[in-house]
Amino acid sequence: MNFVEFLEKTPYYTSKVYRYGEGPPAHSYAPGYYVDAFADRYAPINILEIGIYNGESMRIWDDWFVNGNIYGIDIDCTSVDRANERNLSNRVQLFCGDAYSQEVVDTFEDNFFDFVIEDGSHRPQDQCNAVNLWLPKIKSGGKMIVEDLPGLDIAESVVNFADKSMISSSKIFDLRYMKDYYWPDDILVELVKI
Numbered sequence: 001m002n003f004v005e006f007l008e009k010t011p012y013y014t015s016k017v018y019r020y021g022e023g024p025p026a027h028s029y030a031p032g033y034y035v036d037a038f039a040d041r042y043a044p045i046n047i048l049e050i051g052i053y054n055g056e057s058m059r060i061w062d063d064w065f066v067n068g069n070i071y072g073i074d075i076d077c078t079s080v081d082r083a084n085e086r087n088l089s090n091r092v093q094l095f096c097g098d099a100y101s102q103e104v105v106d107t108f109e110d111n112f113f114d115f116v117i118e119d120g121s122h123r124p125q126d127q128c129n130a131v132n133l134w135l136p137k138i139k140s141g142g143k144m145i146v147e148d149l150p151g152l153d154i155a156e157s158v159v160n161f162a163d164k165s166m167i168s169s170s171k172i173f174d175l176r177y178m179k180d181y182y183w184p185d186d187i188l189v190e191l192v193k194i
């Protein structure tokens, strides 16, 4: 079973869950990007997502990465509380704090994460700043993923803003035309740590 097939079966809903025409509209990140990036379900990875909200994506990472350690951070402490009510496994750790603050970022070890997903404030300035704040915390070969970019110009700004001494490659995934409706911020950037 690949990641898209898994999502089709999951009862959880976030806009990351794309069910090929069923249910509410959603992003195309799963078929357009995560199906390959998250191909190794059994790897003992460390993954952090900025932005927990109701904890639905935490449940997805928890169920998909069966040997993974899942970290979530949200500035809204009630998000952490809601997620903690969702029967997450003991491989999930949630934190309340500002993910764009150096002080909070520095509570995590350097070269630790395989993936950091930015799905927080969605403000372009934060989307740019998050990259250089979090890249030191990512392992060599690990990935910084910035979701929900509101245009190719902002996606290019994220790439341009990234400290080139910390990345080996960058790629913009423009998924706005992948399905039968147009979702304006269906754009994702992947940066690979050097």
Ligand SMILES: C[S@@+](CC[C@H](N)C(=O)[O-])C[C@H]1O[C@@H](n2cnc3c(N)ncnc32)[C@H](O)[C@@H]1O
Residues within 6 Å of the ligand: 014, 015, 016, 049, 050, 051, 052, 053, 054, 055, 056, 057, 058, 073, 074, 075, 076, 079, 097, 098, 099, 100, 119, 120, 121
């Ligand atoms: C789109 S929701 C996250 C959705 C979740 N990742 C999912 O897929 O189900 C965005 C979340 O980012 C959080 N957020 C906004 N600014 C933040 C910040 N500075 N630091 C951490 N979290 C932030 C919001 O409180 C909100 O819960």
